[in-house]
Amino acid sequence: MPSCWSFLLSPVADPASQRVRTYHARRGRLSDNHRAALANVGERWLLDPTGDELDLAAVFGRPAPVVLDIGCGMGESSLAQAVAAPDASILAIDVHTRGIATLLRHGEEARLTNVRAVLGDAVTFIEQRVRRGSLAGARIYFPDPWPKVRHHKRRLVQPDFVALLVDRLASGGFIHCATDDEGYAAQMLEVVDAEPRLENPFADFAPRHLTSSTLPGAVDRPVTKYERRAGRLGHPVRDVWATRRLPA
Numbered sequence: 001m002p003s004c005w006s007f008l009l010s011p012v013a014d015p016a017s018q019r020v021r022t023y024h025a026r027r028g029r030l031s032d033n034h035r036a037a038l039a040n041v042g043e044r045w046l047l048d049p050t051g052d053e054l055d056l057a058a059v060f061g062r063p064a065p066v067v068l069d070i071g072c073g074m075g076e077s078s079l080a081q082a083v084a085a086p087d088a089s090i091l092a093i094d095v096h097t098r099g100i101a102t103l104l105r106h107g108e109e110a111r112l113t114n115v116r117a118v119l120g121d122a123v124t125f126i127e128q129r130v131r132r133g134s135l136a137g138a139r140i141y142f143p144d145p146w147p148k149v150r151h152h153k154r155r156l157v158q159p160d161f162v163a164l165l166v167d168r169l170a171s172g173g174f175i176h177c178a179t180d181d182e183g184y185a186a187q188m189l190e191v192v193d194a195e196p197r198l199e200n201p202f203a204d205f206a207p208r209h210l211t212s213s214t215l216p217g218a219v220d221r222p223v224t225k226y227e228r229r230a231g232r233l234g235h236p237v238r239d240v241w242a243t244r245r246l247p248a
């Protein structure tokens with residue numbers, strides 16, 4: 001592995017460590033396959049989580065709508081989105097090294113060219129590297145629910161974070177969230193409704209199946225292990241969809 005990527009094998013350095021952490025600390029060793037994925041294709045796929053603003057058209061080698069998949073986990077959904085909408089560019093972000101390594105491995109096997117990944121804190125990445133008004137959308141599927149009341153401050157979908165995201169969205173750009181935690185679903189709806197630059201065309205939770213024929217940028221959210229588990233537990237999954245208002 002080139003020495004410049006060796007940081008990938010250590011725990012994620014979080015320059016925003018002063019901030020309340022929205023993710024669970026993970027331990028455990030990387031398998032040889034994960035190490036190989038990071039070493040072999042990391043340079044082509046990975047973007048540094050900190051640094052100057054990115055020229056996203058240059059990053060993807062084409063001008064195309066860019067959608068963030070925030071907290072992408074193992075990348076199951078990011079890769080499905082990339083296949084379902086080849087004209088869009090997907091930027092998948094997670095702090096979980098094994099998750100990102102898995103995404104790299106499967107993305108490379110599928111020879112996808114419209115995905116890049118960030119191993120690091122999404123809030124820091126968006127703050128530092130994403131230009132205002134440059135995103136077509138952001139997806140936040142099954143963010144860590146932090147169900148205990150004393151942990152609610154760790155939830156990602158909060159007014160400040162949504163305000164940051166909206167700042168980076170182009171006019172008409174979307175935010176699409178999903179969760180099977182009832183309380184978090186209500187919080188997502190409340191936060192989106194309270195953000196004056198967003199409009200929710202459904203005025204409530206969105207339907208489970210969305211398509212780009214009715215909502216620009218929408219893909220039918222793929223079923224991942226979190227939705228399968230919710231089904232087994234009998235937890236309803238809620239979707240929240242909102243778009244950045246067009247200028248008056």
Ligand SMILES: C[S@@+](CC[C@H](N)C(=O)[O-])C[C@H]1O[C@@H](n2cnc3c(N)ncnc32)[C@H](O)[C@@H]1O
Nearest residue numbers: 022023071072073094095121122141142144224
């Ligand atoms: C429950 S998993 C969901 C994974 C995926 N979205 C899915 O639906 O299969 C939530 C993920 O969000 C990631 N996460 C939480 N806070 C994050 C942050 N601030 N930046 C990047 N990733 C974060 C966690 O590491 C975890 O992998």
